Amino acid sequence: MLRLMKKFSFWYILYPVLLLVFGLPMFNHDRLTGPDPLSLSFAIYLAPMIWLVLGAMWSHEQMESKANGYAFLRILPIEPALIVKAKFAMLFVAVAIYVAGCCIAFAFVSTNPEYLIPSSAYVIVYGAICLVVAALLYLGIFRHGFSRFGKYILIAWVVLLTSPIPIRILILKPRGISDSEIMQFFRGPYWIIGTTACLMGYYLLMKLAVKKLYERHA
């Protein structure tokens, strides 16, 4: 599986690394102004950028489709399950790189747990949700093929990347929900439960994706 993961790694490594590089100015801003324990500003800006991982997924699948990667792999003694696992593993690695990078950056801003824990938790939860969404999109690819389903990844990518703005304007602001109230969720045990649920969902969706790929091969 490592050989396959290595083959699939290019976009899944490139995107999160580029994201972290582009996120650094924000990191420096928070560092200079000093962290506000009641604000998640740094995390709030960094976390939604994780949706760019869907871009890595789209780029990877487009390259595979162009190169007839699935057709090539099919003639080799590789179980389709291994292909799916390798792709899901790389997706996980991409999200993990970004999340870990963000958490390290938060620690550089402040090691105060009041700031560090909710900020990190915020990005972790975002990462876990991103994995579930990506897994659902993979189900679509394995069921319909990239040539038919690829456009939906792009649509999801754009919609989710821009979603924080309408969420703020249309949902949070009219209800008077502030950042500090959002932070409360990330101080309690709920974010751990939510993340665990998402990761379990991701694992189950991977199993389902294996089934879909087998069906498609049939």
Place this chain on the structure above:
Amino acid sequence: MDNTANILELKNVQKRYKGFALDGISLRLPQGYILGLIGPNGAGKTTTIKILMNMVKRESGEVQVVGLDPKKNAKQVKNKVGYLGEEQYFYGNKTVAWTGNFVSAFYDNWDTNIFQSLLTNFEISRTKKTRELSKGMKVRFSLALALSHHPDLLILDEPTAGLDPVIRREVLELLQKKSKNEGKSVIISSHITDDIMRIADLVAFLIEGKIVLTSEKDELLSSWKRIHYKKGALGSDIVNTLTRRKDHAFGSSGVTDRYLKIKDSLVQGITEGVIKVENVNLDDILISLVKGV
């Protein structure tokens, strides 16, 4: 041949698509032989080959490839089979060397020495990107990949389609050498009957999803002949069994599939010069089977 173990066996295999059905085909290939699967375009050759490689799932019937059911043991089957498809797929932006290295990781018996020597023999540059390879080079490279893990069986789907005569001949000679010298079994599908004629020991004709004829090639060519005859030189019982009947300057002609049975009755006509017997090739047999009378 009957006592030889079968390296490949299909029994009553069915697969249906919209407008096409593989209709209960049965086939067997004894170890060490080359089987040519002949049929017109759309007859079901590629579907049959893909079923052997578990790239298409059969709906019913039994399939054994190297003693295993590919549906249940796809990975093990692919490990023991060298496959060359109609189209050659590689990661185009990767080099020949990278591709060989990548592929090698998935085979239990990969032999780097064989792979390297085949690349040298085929004059394939290791540093070239696979998208830069010509059609002929891609086929040679695929063949190098297919042969480098000591396969017991080679499954080739139209391997020579689109190749120039020099490379075509080279590929066929290599397959023949592998079969004769190393006892490898080969199943090769083609609508180019010359290729099959050149290397196959056994032939199977697949027409409209059905195996209509299987035989040893030499036996087939001894049974099938074209008979030219002057009017009245052949009895109506024989004339009625001829296919592809034509009238021409010499008289009439037709193709028979029972030459060995009727040959004695033709001797007198041949001596008198009113009957001539001519060999047919696999093309003639295929056309007779497809078009009949």
